[in-house]
Each structure stands twice: as structure tokens, then as C-alpha cells.
Amino acid sequence: MAFEHVTVLQQEAVDLLAVKADGLYVDATLGGGGHTGRILDQLTTGRLYAFDQDQSAIDYNQAQYAAAIAAGRLVLLHDNFRNLETALAAQGVTAVDGVLYDLGVSSVQFDQGDRGFSYQHDAPLDMRMDQRQSLTAQTIVNDWPFADLVRVLTRYGEDRFGKQIARKIEAARAKQRIVTTFDLVAIVKEGIPAPARRHGGHPAKRTFQALRVAVNDELGALEDSLTQALALLRPQGRIAAISFQSQEDRLIKQMFREKSKQPDLPRGLPVLPDEQAPDYRLLTKKAIKPTAAEESQNHRSTSAQLRGIERIKVVGKKQ
Ligand SMILES: C[S@@+](CC[C@H](N)C(=O)[O-])C[C@H]1O[C@@H](n2cnc3c(N)ncnc32)[C@H](O)[C@@H]1O
Numbered sequence: 001m002a003f004e005h006v007t008v009l010q011q012e013a014v015d016l017l018a019v020k021a022d023g024l025y026v027d028a029t030l031g032g033g034g035h036t037g038r039i040l041d042q043l044t045t046g047r048l049y050a051f052d053q054d055q056s057a058i059d060y061n062q063a064q065y066a067a068a069i070a071a072g073r074l075v076l077l078h079d080n081f082r083n084l085e086t087a088l089a090a091q092g093v094t095a096v097d098g099v100l101y102d103l104g105v106s107s108v109q110f111d112q113g114d115r116g117f118s119y120q121h122d123a124p125l126d127m128r129m130d131q132r133q134s135l136t137a138q139t140i141v142n143d144w145p146f147a148d149l150v151r152v153l154t155r156y157g158e159d160r161f162g163k164q165i166a167r168k169i170e171a172a173r174a175k176q177r178i179v180t181t182f183d184l185v186a187i188v189k190e191g192i193p194a195p196a197r198r199h200g201g202h203p204a205k206r207t208f209q210a211l212r213v214a215v216n217d218e219l220g221a222l223e224d225s226l227t228q229a230l231a232l233l234r235p236q237g238r239i240a241a242i243s244f245q246s247q248e249d250r251l252i253k254q255m256f257r258e259k260s261k262q263p264d265l266p267r268g269l270p271v272l273p274d275e276q277a278p279d280y281r282l283l284t285k286k287a288i289k290p291t292a293a294e295e296s297q298n299h300r301s302t303s304a305q306l307r308g309i310e311r312i313k314v315v316g317k318k319q
Pocket residue numbers: 005006007008028029030031032033034035036051052053054057079080081082102103104105106107129221222
């Protein structure tokens with residue numbers, strides 16, 4: 001299978017990691033392996049651990065990077081990145097020099113019609129990135145209480161028509177189970193007033209995004225994983241994170257800010273004592289965005305935001 005995923009901010013994200021040739025790195029979101037390849041190019045004796053919860057991404061890269069895997073430079077891990085710490089510990093790794101996230105789904109997952117991620121392909125309402133998981137979009141749409149549906153659609157989809165759409169879903173599912181993406185698209189269209197349907201892209205875009213985030217617990221997994229990644233970093237170790245939607249970016253921004261915040265200087269204290277200085281520093285005060293050239297070549301990149309953080313010191317350990 002061809003893996004037609006165009007990597008976003010490939011150079012910028014890998015540059016932000018400042019890869020050391022002998023370092024230990026993690027690509028938390030392997031996908032089509034674009035960032036992985038760029039990191040591998042910079043490693044000599046170092047090693048890269050690459051996670052993906054989607055079996056098809058693992059299979060594809062097993063073939064693509066067979067030589068690096070055989071040489072022990074690349075280890076593929078079919079796991080959720082929220083298990084970063086335990087999965088790495090199982091490999092004997094307790095500290096790393098860098099972790100890269102390129103969040104969301106790949107174009108390949110969107111284009112695999114049967115996965116149910118796209119409102120443009122008629123398919124079962126699935127949306128699982130990890131085929132081993134039991135929760136699907138069909139369960140949420142048909143079996144979750146009305147209040148939870150409203151919460152998912154308004155919070156994860158940031159959809160002002162979330163409640164109206166949830167009402168239409170409730171009415172439709174009372175008659176018969178909603179099983180396909182096109183069934184859902186038709187119901188969503190009914191929930192959005194005609195004038196609003198003419199703006200802001202496809203009417204089902206927000207609903208599909210919201211359901212995908214809920215099915216895969218994308219924000220929960222990201223928060224868990226970033227917490228572990230921050231703790232795993234060695235001094236001068238870095239995290240580079242690319243997000244494509246505002247809630248993810250907000251979460252990354254807040255966690256990075258919190259970790260790198262300077263404590264308030266006590267009155268009369270001209271300089272902050274070393275032990276009170278933050279353990280991390282922000283690498284990006286403002287998110288890095290794709291260039292106009294990248295945006296015009298790859299429409300998917302337009303919402304991308306890249307942020308980075310570096311560990312300065314490790315509390316309680318001599319460096
Ligand atoms: C945008 S793609 C990454 C593309 C990749 N950087 C490239 O250049 O080809 C995101 C990938 O991360 C995977 N993914 C998303 N969330 C994950 C999670 N919580 N754990 C493991 N993999 C995840 C998806 O299955 C998908 O293959």
C-alpha cells in the first residue's frame with residue numbers, strides 16, 4: 001500500500017529537536033515515517049523509538065525502514081503514546097534526548113475509506129486509530145447519553161450548533177441505529193441552519209473532528225504523554241510538538257508555559273537562586289507556522305502549529 005502522507009513542518013520540527021548523533025529519540029507519531037526518516041538521517045550511534053497505535057503505520061514502516069531496524073537504529077512500537085514511560089522502560093530506556101509529536105491522523109488514515117474518519121467516504125462509523133480498541137464512533141453516536149453527546153460536539157468540535165446536532169442525532173437514533181458516515185452527514189446537515197451551512201467548510205467537519213477526538217481520547221492521551229515526556233528528558237533534551245487544532249495547541253502551550261515559568265522574585269531578592277530557577281525553557285515563545293510555500297503545496301498544513309521546550313536541569317541530580 002502506498003502511504004501518501006505529506007509530512008508537515010518536517011525540517012522545522014526536526015531542527016527544533018537539535019538532534020545529537022549519539023542520542024536517544026522518540027517519534028511519538030510515526031505515521032508515514034517522514035519525521036522518523038529525517039531524525040534517522042542525523043543519528044550515527046543513536047537510536048530512535050517510534051510509536052504508532054495504528055497497525056497499518058507499523059507495517060508500512062517495517063518495510064520502509066527495514067535496514068535501520070535491522071541495524072538497531074530504529075525500534076517500532078505498536079502502542080499508544082500515552083504509554084510512553086512504560087513502553088520505553090520495557091526497552092530499558094528511562095531517559096531520552098528528544099520526543100517529537102505530529103498529532104492527529106495521517107492523510108492515509110483519512111483516505112482509507114473503510115476507517116470512517118472522513119465525511120467524504122461512505123463507511124462504517126468507526127474512527128479508531130487503534131484497531132484493537134473497542135470504543136467506536138458508532139457507540140458514541142448511538143449509545144452515549146444526550147448530555148455527553150452535546151459535551152463532545154461543543155467541546156471537541158467547538159461547534160455552536162452542537163446541541164441542535166445532538167438533538168437531531170437523538171431523534172434519528174430513536175428510529176434506527178446510525179451506522180455509516182453518510183447517515184451521520186445527512187443528520188448533521190439537518191442540525192445546522194441553511195445560512196450557516198454555506199460558510200466554514202463542510203457542515204460535518206466539526207462533528208467528525210469532535211467524534212474522532214472522543215473515540216481516541218486524543219486530549220487525554222496527549223496530556224498523559226507530555227507529562228511523561230517532560231519527565232523523561234535529559235538535560236538539553238527537547239520536545240517538539242505539532243498540533244492541528246486549537247484545543248491541542250492550548251494544552252501544549254499551557255503545559256510548556258507552566259514548566260518554564262519563572263517564579264515571582266521575592267521582594268528584595270535581585271537574582272533568583274539557582275535551585276528556584278525553572279527546570280525547562282521555552283524554545284518557541286510563539287508557535288512556528290508553515291511557510292506560505294508549504295501551505296500552498298499542502299493544504300492540510302495550514303492549521304499546523306509547532307512548539308518546543310528544552311530541559312535545562314534535573315531536580316535533585318548533579319549534572
Ligand atoms: C499526522 S500522523 C504522523 C505523520 C508522520 N509524522 C509523518 O511524517 O509521516 C499521526 C500518526 O500518529 C498516530 N497517533 C495519533 N495519536 C496517537 C497516540 N495517542 N498513540 C500512538 N499513535 C498515535 C496516528 O495513528 C498517525 O499514524
